[in-house]
Amino acid sequence: MTEEQWDILKRTINGELFDPLPVGFIMDSPWLPNWYGVRIIDYFSNDAIWLSANLKAISEFHDAMFLPGFWSEFGMCTEPSAFGARGTFPPDEFPFAHKVIRSPEDIDDLPIPDPATDGLLPFVLNRLRIARQGIEGAGHKIRFAVARGPLNIASYLMGATEFLTLMMTDPDRAAALIKKITTFLKDWLRLQMETFPSIDGIFLLDDLIGFIGVEEFRTFALPYFKELFDSGVSVKFLHNDAPCKVSAPFLPEMGVNLFNMGFDVSLNELKELTEGKVTLVGNIPPRDVLASASPEEVFEKTKELVAALRDRARVVVSCGGGMPPGVRTENIIAFVDAVKASLD
Amino acid sequence: MEVAVRKIGECIERGKVNRTSPYPRDMLGQDGSDELTRQALDSGITAEAILQACNEGMKRIGDKFGRNEVFVPELLMAAKAMNAVMSHLKPYFQTGVVKTKGKFVIGTVAGDLHDIGKNLVAMVVEGNGWEVVDLGVDVKTVKFLEAVNENPDCRVGLSALLTTTMLNMSKTVMGIKSRFPTTPVIVGGAPLTQKVADEMGADGYAPTPQGAVAFLDRGAGR
Numbered sequence: 001m002t003e004e005q006w007d008i009l010k011r012t013i014n015g016e017l018f019d020p021l022p023v024g025f026i027m028d029s030p031w032l033p034n035w036y037g038v039r040i041i042d043y044f045s046n047d048a049i050w051l052s053a054n055l056k057a058i059s060e061f062h063d064a065m066f067l068p069g070f071w072s073e074f075g076m077c078t079e080p081s082a083f084g085a086r087g088t089f090p091p092d093e094f095p096f097a098h099k100v101i102r103s104p105e106d107i108d109d110l111p112i113p114d115p116a117t118d119g120l121l122p123f124v125l126n127r128l129r130i131a132r133q134g135i136e137g138a139g140h141k142i143r144f145a146v147a148r149g150p151l152n153i154a155s156y157l158m159g160a161t162e163f164l165t166l167m168m169t170d171p172d173r174a175a176a177l178i179k180k181i182t183t184f185l186k187d188w189l190r191l192q193m194e195t196f197p198s199i200d201g202i203f204l205l206d207d208l209i210g211f212i213g214v215e216e217f218r219t220f221a222l223p224y225f226k227e228l229f230d231s232g233v234s235v236k237f238l239h240n241d242a243p244c245k246v247s248a249p250f251l252p253e254m255g256v257n258l259f260n261m262g263f264d265v266s267l268n269e270l271k272e273l274t275e276g277k278v279t280l281v282g283n284i285p286p287r288d289v290l291a292s293a294s295p296e297e298v299f300e301k302t303k304e305l306v307a308a309l310r311d312r313a314r315v316v317v318s319c320g321g322g323m324p325p326g327v328r329t330e331n332i333i334a335f336v337d338a339v340k341a342s343l344d
Numbered sequence: 345m346e347v348a349v350r351k352i353g354e355c356i357e358r359g360k361v362n363r364t365s366p367y368p369r370d371m372l373g374q375d376g377s378d379e380l381t382r383q384a385l386d387s388g389i390t391a392e393a394i395l396q397a398c399n400e401g402m403k404r405i406g407d408k409f410g411r412n413e414v415f416v417p418e419l420l421m422a423a424k425a426m427n428a429v430m431s432h433l434k435p436y437f438q439t440g441v442v443k444t445k446g447k448f449v450i451g452t453v454a455g456d457l458h459d460i461g462k463n464l465v466a467m468v469v470e471g472n473g474w475e476v477v478d479l480g481v482d483v484k485t486v487k488f489l490e491a492v493n494e495n496p497d498c499r500v501g502l503s504a505l506l507t508t509t510m511l512n513m514s515k516t517v518m519g520i521k522s523r524f525p526t527t528p529v530i531v532g533g534a535p536l537t538q539k540v541a542d543e544m545g546a547d548g549y550a551p552t553p554q555g556a557v558a559f560l561d562r563g564a565g566r
Contacts, residue, residue, distance in 0.1 A: 160459065165420050
């Protein structure tokens, strides 16, 4: 993100109203390599291709913030790889991680990884180191320390069904797993911040919190997210595009000040649930509208979204979730144009 | 007798699997669906009566899930309690004393390792009297075709969590429909909508396990 974009984002979070409203997208694989016309495996394995794809996107859509921007990752394999999870990388499909925890007892012996050396994490950082000059040469900076959230990682290490069941049958072990992952994540976020002093934000992605009730959320999520977001950075960004009505009222307590949700709940309702304290990044339907509709329909739906806002403060107009595969350039332009045309 | 059967239904609804299970906390140390089913069968209660109580228990927890009164972990525990009952009832199904409603082949499509939606649907569908053939995760089209070939009167359920793997789901739906045009196929998963399901050529779309049961029970697609 440029200095100007970062400044607008921080001022939006502080409640300042911009007209037109800022636009932002979570931009990652597989949308970006597909849009750029390269295979996913090339995007992940070739630092030059990765940088070129990102530079082309920020150049082509300069009116939109890309969150987190220059996201160095290996899909869902990123953090699980540090725990020893086998990653499968089909040439042009999203990679996935295999389980490493076969029984609850395995949690007791699970080592806490060193993010400086373990799994794919050194490659994540090194890609950014190599690209840093190119990123800054384009007027952008690395702004976010990024990681999947603790429950999300637990579900990859153990299996979602097994982990959610463990919460009920062996809550102490489930908490022990989350604690280990949180310890690792704190180290990982800190390492990113130490490596890139331009980082002034934390971005966590965790959709597993959408599947649990209040009691489990208070036990297995809230305290750990509080720890992870307990930092002096300006922007504390959470993505959860699974159901969010249970967790939304806790966002301020978690420390979150920027939230990207799914599209099953309206921005107006979320403003009420968060008491207007959290900046919302959303939320036209990503697949049925942004990816599948015509530019004219995207324009209309986006205008409807902005027009429906009862309070335009603390909103970054986006889709409900990350940029889905298959979104065409024309649709993104139509989206941005619609926001520009939706002046207060 | 009525009390014993009702207790089994309550264990399903509350997710009480067996005596050693620590969940739910207020039933700690009590018999669960496992022990109660064994006792019920030993005392001469019919498998049909037990199954009926289980179905009612599953319906109650399913309704609570639909009203956001309970969430996925509670539903998973209910399904575990149901599985404990089914392990006792299996011989009765095999001998034909108790009849299943039919066969339901389910799997998460190729490239997708997510099992939570698939497992929930499988467990709830089984709890509603269907025989489930669970093919697991990352299931390629050819494996679905083999399963349909082996179970000619089955219905098929495809699950996907990732937007990217919806493309594989579409290929699998086409693969099944081209070879077995009368086999009903239902799809579900986070990235799915009715519109997407229609475009794939699926016979049904269910956003919840209960939706899948409703689809199967009404003989949809046949």
